Amino acid sequence: MGAPSTVLLTGASTGIGLAVARRLLDTTEHRLILTARESSLERFGAAGIAEGPRVRLRALDVTHPDERVEVVREAERDWGGVDVLINNAGVSYRAVVEHVRDRERLAQMQVNFLAPMELIRLVLPSMRAKRGGRILSVSSVGGMMAMPTMAIYSASKFALEGAHEALWYEVRPWGIHVSLIEPGFINSEGFRHVRYTPSSESAERTSDDAYHAHYRFMGAFVMRLMDRTHSTPESVAKVIVRTMHKKHPSLRVPATFDAWLFVMLRRLLPRWVYHRVLYAGLPGIRRWGPERAGPMPALPPSSVPPEPPRGPAPDAPDAPEAFTEPPGAPEAPWRSDDDRPGRRPTRADEPGAP
Numbered sequence: 610m611g612a613p614s615t616v617l618l619t620g621a622s623t624g625i626g627l628a629v630a631r632r633l634l635d636t637t638e639h640r641l642i643l644t645a646r647e648s649s650l651e652r653f654g655a656a657g658i659a660e661g662p663r664v665r666l667r668a669l670d671v672t673h674p675d676e677r678v679e680v681v682r683e684a685e686r687d688w689g690g691v692d693v694l695i696n697n698a699g700v701s702y703r704a705v706v707e708h709v710r711d712r713e714r715l716a717q718m719q720v721n722f723l724a725p726m727e728l729i730r731l732v733l734p735s736m737r738a739k740r741g742g743r744i745l746s747v748s749s750v751g752g753m754m755a756m757p758t759m760a761i762y763s764a765s766k767f768a769l770e771g772a773h774e775a776l777w778y779e780v781r782p783w784g785i786h787v788s789l790i791e792p793g794f795i796n797s798e799g800f801r802h803v804r805y806t807p808s809s810e811s812a813e814r815t816s817d818d819a820y821h822a823h824y825r826f827m828g829a830f831v832m833r834l835m836d837r838t839h840s841t842p843e844s845v846a847k848v849i850v851r852t853m854h855k856k857h858p859s860l861r862v863p864a865t866f867d868a869w870l871f872v873m874l875r876r877l878l879p880r881w882v883y884h885r886v887l888y889a890g891l892p893g894i895r896r897w898g899p900e901r902a903g904p905m906p907a908l909p910p911s912s913v914p915p916e917p918p919r920g921p922a923p924d925a926p927d928a929p930e931a932f933t934e935p936p937g938a939p940e941a942p943w944r945s946d947d948d949r950p951g952r953r954p955t956r957a958d959e960p961g962a963p
């Protein structure tokens with residue numbers, strides 16, 4: 610990819626997106642459409658990024674169909690269409706499966722899966738006409754392995770991965786390259802933006818909640834890893850820009866050291882061993898469940914107090930319908946001894962076991 614191209618980047622005002630924007634500005638000649646939700650546009654000024662002959666700053670809430678169409682039309686009208694689409698915008702919910710309702714499930718899927726797929730649909734006709742183009746979507750280690758309390762985040766990234774794998778085959782005849790960037794833990798603010806559902810927020814704070822230990826131990830564990838890792842938004846941005854310029858980019862690109870490690874683990878271990886090893890290694894696993902009393906790790910700063918939800922505005926054109934928890938929704942009792950928290954798993958528990 611030698612000649613300057615038109616790059617459309619989502620979620621460009623913070624974290625990995627901002628690092629990619631800076632790197633593209635500093636090291637390339639590409640024409641850039643840097644997008645952020647309207648309320649976040651002012652961050653570009655604070656970051657020292659302004660409009661110029663090759664830079665446009667545009668409002669794009671990826672869940673808004675009109676805004677998606679508008680930025681892609683503008684690129685076609687003025688700059689001959691989008692040559693490189695970087696789907697970076699993302700959100701993540703922390704909640705066990707039992708604490709998620711359709712509202713949050715939809716909000717998660719809309720930002721991380723449905724919106725990137727719509728943007729891809731919009732840029733493909735011009736890429737096909739030009740017989741070339743690049744689509745890079747930021748997935749996650751969570752897109753290759755699922756962790757407790759991150760079920761819907763993983764579901765959204767697994768969906769993204771599946772769709773991109775199909776897309777890779779579909780658009781190869783036109784010379785369009787498709788890549789999934791898979792970061793693991795990053796030392797960044799991203800973790801502080803994690804969202805809670807009403808039930809998960811309450812469970813994390815309520816010591817006798819059945820899932821209290823799940824949240825406390827997992828939160829502290831993730832926080833620790835993020836503090837210790839050497840990976841940063843800048844190091845991930847470097848991987849993204851390098852992948853974007855590769856002649857033959859891979860479909861899946863692990864973007865941090867731990868991501869490489871997980872790829873190797875998945876490749877080397879039989880599935881049932883992998884799941885057992887992971888289960889045994891979960892932080893504080895012997896204390897998960899209501900009857901396992903004892904001191905808990907402190908609440909991670911990310912949840913004190915939790916950020917207000919940053920999801921689609923309630924009046925967004927395709928926002929999920931308003932949702933209210935039924936009053937006094939019962940806590941599901943442990944249904945059988947097999948459900949007892951802390952019970953050591955057997956091979957029959959492994960996903961896919963008969």
Ligand SMILES: NC(=O)c1ccc[n+]([C@@H]2O[C@H](COP(=O)([O-])OP(=O)(O)OC[C@H]3O[C@@H](n4cnc5c(N)ncnc54)[C@H](OP(=O)(O)O)[C@@H]3O)[C@@H](O)[C@H]2O)c1
Pocket residue numbers: 619620621622623624625626645646648649669670671672697698699700701720747748749750791792793794795796797798799800802842919920921
């Ligand atoms: N941080 C990590 O450890 C990590 C690990 C693996 C993968 N990832 C992935 O990396 C990507 C970037 O995350 P990050 O770490 O840079 O997190 P971040 O700092 O929270 O950035 C996320 C960006 O997405 C934007 N965004 C959220 N909802 C949006 C919407 N509806 N429309 C447009 N933009 C929206 C945010 O904008 P607002 O500020 O306006 O909400 C923000 O700019 C995500 O896809 C994430 O899943 C991150």
